[in-house]
Amino acid sequence: MAHILHIDSSPRAERSHSRSLTHRFVTDWKNAHPQDTVTYRDLGHQPVPHVDEPWIAAAYSAPETHTPELQKAISTxxxxxxxxxxADRYVFGIPMYNLNIPSTFKAYIDQIVRVGRTFAINEQGYQGLVSGKKMLVITSSGGSFRPGTPMGGYNFQEPFLKAIFGFIGITDITFINADNLDSGGDEGRKESLTEASNAISQAIANW
Ligand SMILES: Cc1cc2nc3c(=O)[nH]c(=O)nc-3n(C[C@H](O)[C@H](O)[C@H](O)COP(=O)(O)O)c2cc1C
Structure with a gap:
């Protein structure tokens, strides 16, 4: 039995492709694995705060020294x-915004990448503390940034997500990208969503 953390980050509701694809995945996954449990977080509609000065002071000091102000600052x-x-598994829906992730998802990353909690610094250097997890990231983009194409080098979303989650120890990451959703016309969008849907079916069988 696995516990899944499902996060969406598009600010759009019914119009969001990433949102509908993660929901399709989780619904199908639950049908195939009814014993699994899911926690849902909606960063698109309930964003988490940016880190601020009290947060930084709290993150880099021992919890037993924290004043009530610092305790509050680090509680989220x-x-x-x-x-x-x-959670054992993660399903994240992340649109491409300006070649990268939306700021709501970056604010989330800034909250969870924390020394002593998700990574450590020791004699060997940095060490990720989040081990044995699996992640599925479903991205959506208006254009196309496939490797080997002229725009391939402009995709900072996937390399950044691999790097930052790898940094905290999560290296088993599967990406499904629904691309061409705005610039490919109705035909391009349909083709891309069909491809993403097939990739979801495959992931249900193999993840
Ligand atoms: C502020 C903003 C920035 C965007 N930047 C990009 C971009 O850099 N590249 C791209 O291909 N699409 C870009 N898009 C288009 C979205 O990635 C696309 O509409 C996607 O479907 C949004 O995800 P959603 O359908 O889950 O809301 C941008 C959209 C917005 C609103």
């Missing part, structure tokens, strides 16, 4: 990290 981060660590 603690909740988000507990939630992340409690």
């Amino acid at each position: 981060s603690n909740t988000l990290i507990d939630e992340l660590l409690a």
Whole structure:
């Protein structure tokens, strides 16, 4: 039995492709694995705060020294990290915004990448503390940034997500990208969504 953390980050509701694809995945996954449990977080509609000065002071000092102000400043981060660590698998829906992830998802990453909680610094250097997890990231983009194409080098979304989650120890990451959703016309969008849908069916069988 696995516990899944499902996160969406598009600010759009019914119009969001990433959102509808993650929901399709989780619904089909639950049908195939009814015993699995899911926690849902909607960063698109309930964003988490940006880190601020009290947050930084709290993150880099011992919890037993924290004043009530610092305890409060770090409490959302603690909740988000507990939630992340409690899950075995992650399903994230992330649109491409200006060649990268939306700022709502970056704010989330800033909350969960924390020394002593999700990574450590020791004699060997940095060490990820989040091990044994699997991640599925479903991205959506208006254009296309496939490797080997002229725009391939402009995709900072997938390399960044691999790097930052790898940094905290999550290296088993599957990406499904629904691309061409705006610039490919109705035909391009349909083709891309069919491809993403097939990739989801494959992931249900093999993940
Ligand atoms: C602020 C903003 C920035 C965007 N930047 C890009 C971009 O750099 N490249 C791209 O291909 N599409 C870009 N798009 C288009 C979205 O990636 C596309 O509409 C996608 O479907 C959004 O995800 P959603 O359908 O889940 O809301 C941008 C859209 C917005 C609103």
